[in-house]
Amino acid sequence: MAPSEHRIVGFDGLRALAFLMVFVSHKAPSPRTEALGTAGVWLFFVLSGFLIVRILAAARSAVEAGASTPLGSLGLFYRNRIARIVPVYYAFLLVLYTVRPGDPSSLGTAAFECATWFYVTNVYIAQNGWGTELGHLWSLAVEQQFYLLFAPAALLLPRRHLDALCWILVGASVVMHGALWLAGAGPTRFDVDTLANLGLIALGGLAGLRARPLPGWLAQDWALAGVLILFLTLPLAVAPTGWWLILGRLSGILAALLLLQVIQAREGRAVALLEIPWLRRIGVISYAAYLFHVPLHAERVLALVGLDRAAPRSVSMALDLLLTLLLAEMSWRLLERPARRLLRAPRRRVGASALISP
Numbered sequence: 001m002a003p004s005e006h007r008i009v010g011f012d013g014l015r016a017l018a019f020l021m022v023f024v025s026h027k028a029p030s031p032r033t034e035a036l037g038t039a040g041v042w043l044f045f046v047l048s049g050f051l052i053v054r055i056l057a058a059a060r061s062a063v064e065a066g067a068s069t070p071l072g073s074l075g076l077f078y079r080n081r082i083a084r085i086v087p088v089y090y091a092f093l094l095v096l097y098t099v100r101p102g103d104p105s106s107l108g109t110a111a112f113e114c115a116t117w118f119y120v121t122n123v124y125i126a127q128n129g130w131g132t133e134l135g136h137l138w139s140l141a142v143e144q145q146f147y148l149l150f151a152p153a154a155l156l157l158p159r160r161h162l163d164a165l166c167w168i169l170v171g172a173s174v175v176m177h178g179a180l181w182l183a184g185a186g187p188t189r190f191d192v193d194t195l196a197n198l199g200l201i202a203l204g205g206l207a208g209l210r211a212r213p214l215p216g217w218l219a220q221d222w223a224l225a226g227v228l229i230l231f232l233t234l235p236l237a238v239a240p241t242g243w244w245l246i247l248g249r250l251s252g253i254l255a256a257l258l259l260l261q262v263i264q265a266r267e268g269r270a271v272a273l274l275e276i277p278w279l280r281r282i283g284v285i286s287y288a289a290y291l292f293h294v295p296l297h298a299e300r301v302l303a304l305v306g307l308d309r310a311a312p313r314s315v316s317m318a319l320d321l322l323l324t325l326l327l328a329e330m331s332w333r334l335l336e337r338p339a340r341r342l343l344r345a346p347r348r349r350v351g352a353s354a355l356i357s358p
Helices: 011-027 031-064 070-099 110-117 121-128 135-156 159-182 187-192 194-209 221-241 244-264 269-274 277-284 286-293 298-304 313-343
Strands: none
Touching: 011 031, 011 244, 011 269, 011 277, 011 286, 011 313, 031 070, 031 135, 031 159, 031 194, 031 221, 031 244, 070 110, 070 135, 070 286, 070 313, 110 121, 121 135, 121 187, 135 159, 135 187, 135 194, 135 286, 159 187, 159 194, 159 244, 187 194, 187 244, 194 244, 221 244, 221 269, 244 269, 269 277, 277 286, 277 313, 286 313, 298 313
């Protein structure tokens, strides 16, 4: 698709970056890479908030223009979210829980399985710990909970209050961090708590609602590169201190700033790097790639054809990445794109410029 109102230049490159950060954290775990992966998830949250809040803002504007009703807009919003997220998610769960590859215990308990089907994985993990290869599904649970909580409020309140609604979520997230810290909560609770993470989605929403451009110097290539480098190195530097999960979500501000820079500097050389075709393609298929990558082990696949020799970590990581991307591409072509065409509501003319497909 050529650059148009339906695609933000550089956006898929940021998605790809977020996925690769998470991938490295799971395939080469260490305190630093795990912090890097957490920052990747937070970047996903900011990107999602940017798109979703813009979509809801356009829908509310349509309501105020008399082109729709709050209930009708809410139904269309949920229909489109289901078309984008649900088919591949449940297909993934169905295959895993039917085939149960490798060690069956790696998929978690029956209670955990139930949590995955109902998008409350993060609640289960907060109470019981990780103990499964499917722990990464917690972030998808947080997103779904955001849709359930935020969308009705956004479509019932006047459009002019949407900024305030986002700021309330940011403030609630800060308060929750303080409450968890005072209660002596462990790192897992800090990681997966819904309210602690909703502030990041709201930060992305505030970026999506921003009407004024950034100061010119912040849209320069050197400034964009500086913010990106700071965003990537901050978790690596802070991770050894043990404070990353408690204070690290402040990096969401950097993620939101980076997104605004990419949008404003879309003709710059830095954004052109995010538009490299292979990187952009990873961003397009990043949802399925995120779903698949943790329980997918290329060595197990090779063992099925008699190639069961252990490979160096760098080789096994490269094979895992290749296999993940191949399956994600197949998922996009054979399942996700057809499901979206079949299930999505038709685009409306009102506010079409904001209805960008995430």
